[in-house]
Amino acid sequence: MNEGNSMTDLTTMMVSEAMVxxxxxxxxxxxxxxxxxxxxxxxxxxxxxxxAGVFMLAGCSDNSSSGNVAVPATGNFERMITLNINGRDxxxxxxxxxxxxxxxxxxxxxxxxxxxxxxxECGACTININDVQQYSCSTLTHTxxxxxxxxxxxxxxxxxxxxxxxxxxxxxxxxxxxxxxPGQIMSTVSLLKSNPDPTxxxxxxxxxxxxxxxxxxxxxxxxxMRAAGEV
Amino acid sequence: MSRDMMPHFELIQPSDMDNAFEVLERYGEGAWKxxxxxxxxxxxxxxxxxxxxxxxxxGIEELKGIRETPEGVEIGALTTLAEIAESDLITGSFSLLxxxxxxxxxxxxxxxxxxxxNVCQDARCWxxxxxxxxxxxxxxxxxxxxxxxxxxxxxxxGADRCVxxxxxxxxxxxxALDASMVIRNSARERIVAAQxxxxxxxxxxxxxxxxxxxxxxxxxxxPSTWAGSTFYFEKVADRNVWDFPLVNIAAAIKMSGNTIxxxxxxxxxxxxVPRRLTVVEDVVRGSSRDEETADLAASSAARGAIxxxxxxxxxxxxxxxxxRAIRDS
Numbered sequence: 001m002n003e004g005n006s007m008t009d010l011t012t013m014m015v016s017e018a019m020v021x022x023x024x025x026x027x028x029x030x031x032x033x034x035x036x037x038x039x040x041x042x043x044x045x046x047x048x049x050x051x052a053g054v055f056m057l058a059g060c061s062d063n064s065s066s067g068n069v070a071v072p073a074t075g076n077f078e079r080m081i082t083l084n085i086n087g088r089d090x091x092x093x094x095x096x097x098x099x100x101x102x103x104x105x106x107x108x109x110x111x112x113x114x115x116x117x118x119x120x121e122c123g124a125c126t127i128n129i130n131d132v133q134q135y136s137c138s139t140l141t142h143t144x145x146x147x148x149x150x151x152x153x154x155x156x157x158x159x160x161x162x163x164x165x166x167x168x169x170x171x172x173x174x175x176x177x178x179x180x181x182p183g184q185i186m187s188t189v190s191l192l193k194s195n196p197d198p199t200x201x202x203x204x205x206x207x208x209x210x211x212x213x214x215x216x217x218x219x220x221x222x223x224x225m226r227a228a229g230e231v
Numbered sequence: 232m233s234r235d236m237m238p239h240f241e242l243i244q245p246s247d248m249d250n251a252f253e254v255l256e257r258y259g260e261g262a263w264k265x266x267x268x269x270x271x272x273x274x275x276x277x278x279x280x281x282x283x284x285x286x287x288x289x290g291i292e293e294l295k296g297i298r299e300t301p302e303g304v305e306i307g308a309l310t311t312l313a314e315i316a317e318s319d320l321i322t323g324s325f326s327l328l329x330x331x332x333x334x335x336x337x338x339x340x341x342x343x344x345x346x347x348x349n350v351c352q353d354a355r356c357w358x359x360x361x362x363x364x365x366x367x368x369x370x371x372x373x374x375x376x377x378x379x380x381x382x383x384x385x386x387x388x389g390a391d392r393c394v395x396x397x398x399x400x401x402x403x404x405x406x407a408l409d410a411s412m413v414i415r416n417s418a419r420e421r422i423v424a425a426q427x428x429x430x431x432x433x434x435x436x437x438x439x440x441x442x443x444x445x446x447x448x449x450x451x452x453x454p455s456t457w458a459g460s461t462f463y464f465e466k467v468a469d470r471n472v473w474d475f476p477l478v479n480i481a482a483a484i485k486m487s488g489n490t491i492x493x494x495x496x497x498x499x500x501x502x503x504v505p506r507r508l509t510v511v512e513d514v515v516r517g518s519s520r521d522e523e524t525a526d527l528a529a530s531s532a533a534r535g536a537i538x539x540x541x542x543x544x545x546x547x548x549x550x551x552x553x554x555r556a557i558r559d560s
Binding site: 095096097098099102118119120121123126132133134135137138139140142143187205206208209 | 236237238239240241242244268269272273275276285287289313336337338339340342343471472473
């Protein structure tokens with residue numbers, strides 16, 4: 001998990017660096033010890049921020065060039081907003097029609113949050129906002145201003161150690177393919193925040209908004225019950 | 232993934248009602264009122280609805296919360312379904328509504344989805360939602376009511392060109408509890424009974440409710456008339472989470488000993504509006520609650536139903552749900 005930790009830090013660093021210098025390309029700037037995966041994630045994060053998502057989010061038809069940019073009716077509408085993610089304030093350029101899943105994955109490099117259906121029907125993109133489980137694919141990023149966003153990356157300890165819930169998921173062999181796991185974990189985090197000692201039925205209800213195509217539901221429930229005993 | 236990015240719109244986040252009305256007025260038909268957004272975003276992602284401006288009402292505090300009033304309970308239209316399902320006020324006196332709210336969609340959707348959004352959601356018909364030019368979308372065809380049309384989920388009552396149904400779980404509850412809807416525009420406030428709030432295609436084929444473009448549903452008032460009654464709610468859907476009801480049933484019964492003194496019973500999934508089953512009410516009122524009454528109620532439940540090709544099953548389903556509501560509540 002040390003790798004995971006440095007990955008997050010690196011991404012953050014590169015994002016903020018891009019914000020300051022507005023550099024459009026970081027090609028050829030990879031430090032010698034960086035893994036391929038880390039490098040690519042860094043490029044995605046900084047490149048997307050610097051170019052306002054033009055190349056990653058090509059289909060989003062931002063009409064700002066035609067002068068039809070979001071005009072504030074009341075109050076201030078700003079595209080450059082501050083989001084509180086995993087306890088840290090992150091400044092990011094967000095389109096009015098952008099979902100939180102898009103912002104997290106393609107602008108901030110927090111790819112732990114998965115996009116499955118992008119329709120609020122699978123749960124892979126589940127994150128917590130003010131400790132409440134929500135679908136980030138069905139949340140406009142602008143509506144999350146001033147609220148505490150927690151993604152699966154935010155669960156790790158200061159030294160990159162796994163959260164008790166993550167460890168419980170491993171111990172009980174919760175995931176099979178693993179794609180839905182971040183969502184399942186975030187639903188569990190939200191459940192155990194509001195109900196630290198759930199029954200198996202309550203856990204089943206809490207995770208009912210997360211699909212698992214491998215059908216590892218029982219393993220996930222075992223994981224939740226183990227985590228509940230340990231948190 | 233870019234396929235699923237929403238087309239551009241202006242996002243406006245008013246913080247009070249006056250601002251909201253001003254914006255709605257300015258954009259007219261181009262404005263889209265956003266509550267929880269769980270249905271809206273799908274419309275946008277599918278590019279079937281392309282509003283010029285999305286007016287996010289979530290910043291307006293007076294639209295939120297559950298309040299006790301001298302007449303009963305008032306629920307702000309932007310109160311989430313999760314809050315309603317967990318509210319002491321609701322679970323105490325109107326557990327019927329709490330039950331229905333807790334059966335909507337999935338936990339994540341209930342955490343942001345609102346009761347106002349749930350009752351104002353548009354028709355559930357995949358032809359219409361796929362952007363086809365059906366009657367409801369301004370065209371001159373119904374794609375569901377054809378020999379090959381997939382109409383398993385569609386109506387058995389009240390078809391008038393359109394055969395879509397009211398997909399809400401909370402709507403029949405509000406009808407059963409005699410709720411009233413508080414609607415405001417910039418000039419005035421009007422109160423509409425829940426039963427009259429929903430309109431069928433015979434009244435207006437392009438809308439599901441009486442809500443006009445410049446109006447906002449601000450609150451739902453539930454009188455104490457049926458507080459603490461015997462309640463029954465059941466939803467039958469293809470799967471337990473996410474899915475809309477094939478048929479659901481909501482009943483409030485006032486018992487006196489074993490006699491049914493008074494009853495309200497309504498269902499969704501069978502008509503474009505939540506359907507109040509007045510025939511069943513008349514049949515069972517004053518009867519003792521037993522198997523015989525339940526059978527009688529069941530046999531009267533689906534009178535006059537005209538099924539489509541693939542939804543004949545809704546008739547016995549409705550009958551059985553009514554039987555259970557009377558017998559098992």
